[in-house]
Amino acid sequence: xxxxxxxxxxxxxxxxxxxxxxxxxxxxxxxxxxxxxxxxxxxxxxxxxxxxxxxxxxxxxxxxxxxxxxxxxxxxxxxxxxxxxxxxxxxxxxxxxxxxxxxxxxxxxxxxxxxxxxxxxxxxxxxxxxxxxxxxxxxxxxxxxxxxxxxxxxxxxxxxxxxxxxxxxxxxxxxxxxxxxxxxxxxxxxxxxxxxxxxxxxxxxxxxxxxxxxxxxxxxxxxxxxxxxxxxxxxxxxxxxxxxxxxxxxxxxxxxxxxxxxxxxxxxxxxxxxxxxxxxxxxxxxxxxxxxxxxxxxxxxxxxxxxxxxxxxxxxxxxxxxxxxxxxxxxxxxxxxxx
Amino acid sequence: xxxxxxxxxxxxxxxxxxxxxxxxxxxxxxxxxxxxxxxxxxxxxxxxxxxxxxxxxxxxxxxxxxxxxxxxxxxxxxxxxxxxxxxxxxxxxxxxxxxxxxxxxxxxxxxxxxxxxxxxxxxxxxxxxxxxxxxxxxxxxxxxxxxxxxxxxxxxxxxxxxxxxxxxxxxxxxxxxxxxxxxxxxxxxxxxxxxxxxxxxxxxxxxxxxxxxxxxxxxxxxxxxxxxxxxxxxxxxxxxxxxxxxxxxxxxxxxxxxxxxxxxxxxxxxxxxxxxxxxxxxxxxxxxxxxxxxxxxxxxxxxxxxxxxxxxxxxxxxxxxxxxxxxxxxxxxxxxxxxxxxxxxxxxxxxxxxxxxxxxxxx
Numbered sequence: 038x039x040x041x042x043x044x045x046x047x048x049x050x051x052x053x054x055x056x057x058x059x060x061x062x063x064x065x066x067x068x069x070x071x072x073x074x075x076x077x078x079x080x081x082x083x084x085x086x087x088x089x090x091x092x093x094x095x096x097x098x099x100x101x102x103x104x105x106x107x108x109x110x111x112x113x114x115x116x117x118x119x120x121x122x123x124x125x126x127x128x129x130x131x132x133x134x135x136x137x138x139x140x141x142x143x144x145x146x147x148x149x150x151x152x153x154x155x156x157x158x159x160x161x162x163x164x165x166x167x168x169x170x171x172x173x174x175x176x177x178x179x180x181x182x183x184x185x186x187x188x189x190x191x192x193x194x195x196x197x198x199x200x201x202x203x204x205x206x207x208x209x210x211x212x213x214x215x216x217x218x219x220x221x222x223x224x225x226x227x228x229x230x231x232x233x234x235x236x237x238x239x240x241x242x243x244x245x246x247x248x249x250x251x252x253x254x255x256x257x258x259x260x261x262x263x264x265x266x267x268x269x270x271x272x273x274x275x276x277x278x279x280x281x282x283x284x285x286x287x288x289x290x291x292x293x294x295x296x297x298x299x300x301x302x303x304x305x306x307x308x309x310x311x312x313x314x315x316x317x318x319x320x321x322x323x324x325x326x327x328x329x330x331x332x333x334x335x336x337x338x339x340x341x342x343x344x345x346x347x348x349x350x351x352x353x354x355x356x357x358x359x360x361x362x363x364x365x366x367x368x369x370x371x372x373x374x375x376x
Numbered sequence: 377x378x379x380x381x382x383x384x385x386x387x388x389x390x391x392x393x394x395x396x397x398x399x400x401x402x403x404x405x406x407x408x409x410x411x412x413x414x415x416x417x418x419x420x421x422x423x424x425x426x427x428x429x430x431x432x433x434x435x436x437x438x439x440x441x442x443x444x445x446x447x448x449x450x451x452x453x454x455x456x457x458x459x460x461x462x463x464x465x466x467x468x469x470x471x472x473x474x475x476x477x478x479x480x481x482x483x484x485x486x487x488x489x490x491x492x493x494x495x496x497x498x499x500x501x502x503x504x505x506x507x508x509x510x511x512x513x514x515x516x517x518x519x520x521x522x523x524x525x526x527x528x529x530x531x532x533x534x535x536x537x538x539x540x541x542x543x544x545x546x547x548x549x550x551x552x553x554x555x556x557x558x559x560x561x562x563x564x565x566x567x568x569x570x571x572x573x574x575x576x577x578x579x580x581x582x583x584x585x586x587x588x589x590x591x592x593x594x595x596x597x598x599x600x601x602x603x604x605x606x607x608x609x610x611x612x613x614x615x616x617x618x619x620x621x622x623x624x625x626x627x628x629x630x631x632x633x634x635x636x637x638x639x640x641x642x643x644x645x646x647x648x649x650x651x652x653x654x655x656x657x658x659x660x661x662x663x664x665x666x667x668x669x670x671x672x673x674x675x676x677x678x679x680x681x682x683x684x685x686x687x688x689x690x691x692x693x694x695x696x697x698x699x700x701x702x703x704x705x706x707x708x709x710x711x712x713x714x715x716x717x718x719x720x721x722x723x724x725x726x727x728x729x730x731x732x733x734x735x736x737x738x739x
Contacts, residue, residue: 224491294380300491358389358597360421362733365712 046140051170061168064146068153073129073164081164083129088189090125092116095182101148103222105215105234106310109151112181114238114310115261117159120185121240122257122313124193124247127159131184132166137176148179159238161185190244192251197275199255202346205322206282208314209242209329210235210337211290212265213297216307221296232296237311242334246315249328256316259309263367266305268314269352270366273344280352282342282364305354306367316344383596384420392601393425396608403429404611405560406604407553407696409546410567411438411725412595418729420597430608433560433696434726436549436652437567439514440466441694441718441725443542444648445684448472450677451511451540455485457675460503461540462488462496463511464518470721473682493525493539500529500537509671512539516570519543519660520634523641526662526669538671541662544647546570547578548658552649554586558697563607566592568599568622573638575630576620583618594622641666650718651684651691688717693726700730707731 049056066074073081094116101108113130120127132152136145156163218234220226239259246254260268265287273280289304297304311334317325322340329335352364382388408414414434417423423432436442449472455461461477468477468489481487486506490496493510500508512522522539529537546567553559566579571592579590589610593603603621610616620626638660647659662670672678684690687705692698700706700719710716712728719725 291380298380356420356597357384358386358420358422358425360423360425360597362419362421365732 043142045138045142046136046145046170047138048170048172051136051168057168064149065166065168068149069132069156069163071162071164073162081129081131083164083186085188087191090120090123090187090189091184092119092123093182093184094119095180097177097180098219099177100219100222101144101178103234104218104231106236107148107151108179108181109148110155111236111310112183113152113155113159113161114236116183116185117161118239118259118311118313120187121238121243122195122259123187123189124195124243124254124257125187125189126244127161127185127187127240129164129186130156130161132163133182134166134168135176135180135182136168136170137178138170138173140178145179155238159240187240190247193247193254194252195254195256197256197272200272200276200278200316200344202278202344203319204255204316204344205319205340206269206280206314206316206342206344207322207325207329207338207340208265208288208312209239209335210312211288211293212260212309212312213293213304213307214290215310215312216264217293217296217302219308220300220302224300226296226299232292235309235311237334239311239313239334242329242332243313245328245332246325250317250321250325253318253321254315255318257313259313261310262308264304264306264308265312265314266303266352266364267367270364272316273352274350277349279345279348279350280342281345281347281355282352283355284357285355286339286341288337288339305364314341319343383594383598385598389597389601392598392605396430396601396605397427399605399612400427400429400608401612403431404562404608405431405433406563406565406607407433407435407561408565408593408600409435409437409550410570410595411435411441411729412569413437413565413567413593413600414726415729416595416597417600418733422597422600423734426604430604432604434693434699434729435564435696436553436649436694437515437546437570438719438725439518439544440470440721441690442544442649442652443467443470443513443718444650445473446680446682447513447540447542448477449474449680449682450672451477451509452480452485453677453680454509454540454671454675455480455487458486459507459509459675460486460488460499461509461511462490462493462499464491464513465489466721467511467513469715470718471715493522494528497525497528497532497534497537500534501532504536507536507538510537510539512541512543515544515546515567516574516638517572519638519642520573520631523637526641526666527637529669530666535668538669538674539662540671541642541660542647543642543660544649545644545658545660547582548655549649549652550582552652552655552658553695554582554588556695556697558695561588561696562611563589563591565600565603565607566590568592568594568626571620571622571626571630573631573634575628576618576626577628579618583616587616589616590618592618592620592622592626594625641669649694651694685716690717690719693719700727701734703727
C-alpha cells in the first residue's frame, strides 16, 4: 500500500484507515513536522503565558489557484492577519481540509507546500489539523479551515471603543487588488499585465506599529469580504461616529481601477487580502505613515480619512471632483464568493 | 485606462460648475435619461454642487427598472421548469411577484450570471440536452449583443438557445414623459451610450415637436457638468436644439454595423414598461423569421401577468414626477436588501443611487 501512488484523492483518503494514515504521513506530517504536531495526539498541547487572541476562518475560494497565490497561502495569511488585527503576534495554527474526491494529488501537494511556505514566512507552526474527504459534487475541490492563536502584544490596547473624533485612518496599500485578480481569473479577462493577488502576512508590520506606538494605535481591521467601504461603515456604526474619507487619497492601482470600471464594480466593495486599515491618534499620523511606508507591506500606505462627530453612523466620501456622497454597506454580493 | 482621470478632473469640472452658477438666472428642470448618468451624478456628489435653481430629474433609463414584473416571473417559471437561465447580474435581486431570481436559484434553479450574452450561447453548446435562455433586457445599448447571440446560435445550429427579450427604446419613452400632463421638464440630457449605437438623428424631430433642448451626454463627471452647462445655456438663451456633448463616442449615424444586427433579429413593437404601462412602438420584439429563438414563443409562459406592488411608486419615479426620497417607503420598508421595486435594486436605479450615495438622506 505504501508504494501505491494515487493521482487523485478518493473517499478512502478520508476513511480514517490506512489510506488516511498514508496521506497524512506522506503529505502532512512530513511537511509540517514540529515538536507539537509530532506528538500525534488528537490535539496539540502548548503553554501560554499571556493574553491570547484566537481567530478562525474557512476558505472556499474559486478558483483554488489564482495569479499571485492559491487557497493554501490564503488560508494561512487570512487567519494570521485576523489574529494580528487583534494586536497579537500569531504563533500557532490549526489546519483542517475538506477535500472533494477527485482532487488531483499534485494539486493537494502544491496547496500543502504553499501552506507550509506561508506559515514559515509568518513564523507560525501548524500544530493540529484534520482531513476529510467528501463525495464528488458535495464540495468544491477543497475547503480549508484554519484557526490561529497568538499572544497579544504587551503594549496593545486594540478596541473600536478607543476611537475618538479626530482619529486618523490609514491603509497600508492599494485596495481591491485581490478581488479583481480573482475576478479576472474567473471571468477569463486579460489585461496588459496580470492582475496579481496581494495575499500577504501583515503580522510583522502590525508588530512594528505596536512596538513603536502602543496604545496610540486604536484599531486594526483587514477589509477582506465587503471591502473597505463595508468595513468603514461597520466601524462607524459600532461607535456611532462618522467617517470622512477622500476618494483621491485612497490608494488604487491604475490597472485595478480600469478592471473595476470595465466590470462595473466599485473598488470600495472589492475584497482585499494583504490590506489593513489602522486607526491612530492624530498626534502620530505622520510617524505611522512613515513607518508603514518603510516596511515592505506598507510601501503604498496612505492617510485616507478620519473619524468625526458629524454625520454619526455614516461614511461620507469626498469625490474626486469635490462632491460628497455616502458610502453605504455592501448589500448581498458584489462578487460571488471571493474568499 | 485613458479617459478615467481626465474626465474626473477637479479643475476642469469646477470650471463648468462655476459657469453654470454664473449663467443660471431662472429655475430649470433637466432630466437625465439614463440610469448610468443618475448613478454618476449621485456617486460623484454633483447634485449638491449645482445651483439650487438647476434641478436634475431622474429619467426612466434603467433597463432593470423598466422591465415589467411579469418578465421576472416568466424567468423564474423557466428556472423552475429546469431551464438554464442566464442573466446580467443586476436582474437577479429584483423581486418578482413572489420571489427574485436569486431566491429561485437558492432552491435549485440553474441561474448563471454573465457579462455577455455570447457566453450563454457557449453554455447552450456545452449543454445540448438542456434548454438555455438568456434574459435579454436593456435599451438600444444591449440590443446588438443580444441580437448577435441569436445569430451565433443560428450559425452553430443550436436548437436549445432562446432569448427572453424585453428591449425598450429611449425616444418613445421621452415622448411618453413629455406627453404626460404632470411633466415639468425643460431640457433633456440624452443617453450617451444609446446614441453611440443608434446615432442622434431620431432626436431632431423630438426637439422640434416639443421645442425642448436635448444634449446627448456622457457619464463621467466632466461629461455631465458640461452637458448640464450646454442645456442651461440653451434654456437661458431661450433656444432649443440638439447638441452632442459626447462626440468622442457618439456619431451622427451611430454604429451602423450594430444597427444592422439589431434590424436582422428585431422589429419595433409595443412594449410594456414597468410603472409606465404599455407604450406603442417602444421596444424590440423578435422578428417572425427568428421566432424559434424567442423564449416566449417556445415556452408556454405568455399567460403570466402579475400586478405591481401597490406601495411602490416606481412609475412616478421613472417618469420623474417624484424623487426617491419623496417616497414614504424609501429607506424604511424599501431598502436594497429588501426592495419593493426595481429602482431600489439596480445599480442604475434612482432609488438605489439615492440610498447608496446620497447625503440628502432624511433619517
